[in-house]
Amino acid sequence: MPALDPRTERRCRESFARQQAMTTIGASVLSVAAGAVELAMPFSEKLTQQHGFIHAGIVTMLCDTACGFAALSLMPEDAAVLTTEFKVNLLSPAKGDRFVALGRVVRPGRKLMVCLGEVFAEDGGRRKQIALMTASMMVMDTSTGLRD
Amino acid sequence: MPALDPRTERRCRESFARQQAMTTIGASVLSVAAGAVELAMPFSEKLTQQHGFIHAGIVTMLCDTACGFAALSLMPEDAAVLTTEFKVNLLSPAKGDRFVALGRVVRPGRKLMVCLGEVFAEDGGRRKQIALMTASMMVMDTSTGLRD
Amino acid sequence: MPALDPRTERRCRESFARQQAMTTIGASVLSVAAGAVELAMPFSEKLTQQHGFIHAGIVTMLCDTACGFAALSLMPEDAAVLTTEFKVNLLSPAKGDRFVALGRVVRPGRKLMVCLGEVFAEDGGRRKQIALMTASMMVMDTSTGLRD
């Protein structure tokens, strides 16, 4: 991976900070590299489904955001990022103290970036992969009115 | 679709009520039929991404839940439902006053149910489809300790 | 669906005729409408997997092609179509005398078209859905050197 210049890192972190949904679920940025972003989120009862696990939609949201910023980190300064599709395979129930999502760009196309995302549950000292995502991120130009 | 007996409807609604994540996003049940469930959710700023639209993960969560209960409505009484995978195509940004997700069972297998989900944004009087989901729901027997 | 002009229909049929893979599997065009294309393929032993069913990859190929031409039917004359991703849920084993794939455009975007595909197996007089696809088709401009 090429080194990330400080402006791009700041841009990703500021765009993350504007995501109110990330505040709602208590997510934070662990690391930002060129084409790879890592986010974390603590367990919270208010995010659970009927069996007491974190809802698959929340796991997806964390991972989609990690992938989106991984893509944004490789985009030109005047572009914005928009998810066009993702698929998630849920490997194990989302139980644990903390959840970490790692998004990486697999194919940095000029119009479309393909990302691979992984989510891990940390439970006590152990770490287990709970989800696998593939996603397409569109490079939106400024004529759309969107900005990141 | 066959008629839904009242016990199954109650079971779906009670399982929905145990999902704290649904309370957090303000979701409610619009209708429960055999193999088809409809949920709704109002717009809320705390669920937005950086451009002010509802986060794709939240749209996914609503739709996954609609599909999951559509599947549960066709399962034996002693089974629980678990999502094994889903894919979402995001058709338009999630902007509007209210969002409605409709989940339907396309293939009610004995072990695996395949569902099709659609999410619509209501904006003023207009309604527009914003997401398309396909999902696999596993029929879990009671030996897993899970219950719905 | 708007009516399809004869030039667009001819363009789709000619592009189909250039797909040698379609000849190899014995596929033919059943119908072309604006945003909806139907293809058919007879059973052939040389396309089977180890249990004697048509291979999932062949089912996918037929359905991807139906979706691709459904998208092409709505594109400007100087554009070419390229699949960027698809997902297939296999609902039942592909056994039967003939297989019919129906591809439809769900969201005709300017850059990306989202399609829904269904494949049916015909066995004697009965018809059964065996696969469900969602796909993204990119609108490629002529600067890429591609043509349809």
Next chain:
Amino acid sequence: MPALDPRTERRCRESFARQQAMTTIGASVLSVAAGAVELAMPFSEKLTQQHGFIHAGIVTMLCDTACGFAALSLMPEDAAVLTTEFKVNLLSPAKGDRFVALGRVVRPGRKLMVCLGEVFAEDGGRRKQIALMTASMMVMDTSTGLRD
């Protein structure tokens, strides 16, 4: 990865040999390990789409088969494997002399195995990834009448 016993390797190779679709596309087994299978296929004009690239359905077929046998290599002797779903992101057009698909099991569940597949195009001396797959493989017991 644990070592693969010779009986399991033979079983995978024999099941592969029964796939007439693999003969039709000229595919062969490069390697079989516990949870990881590699297949190869030469370029052939009869497998091309309208732009002269190998059809996405053929790329998918090769990758699905690699993933299926990767899953089978970890299954009990009396089980058969059946793909329930896959998603493919097409990263680059499939042009080259030879195509290699690598399927690996990411999550070896008792009922469902989740696999990650990658397809590479070899062109002259260069190698490039052209597709990324995630897939679910069901463990079928003998009561279904299926065998591998």
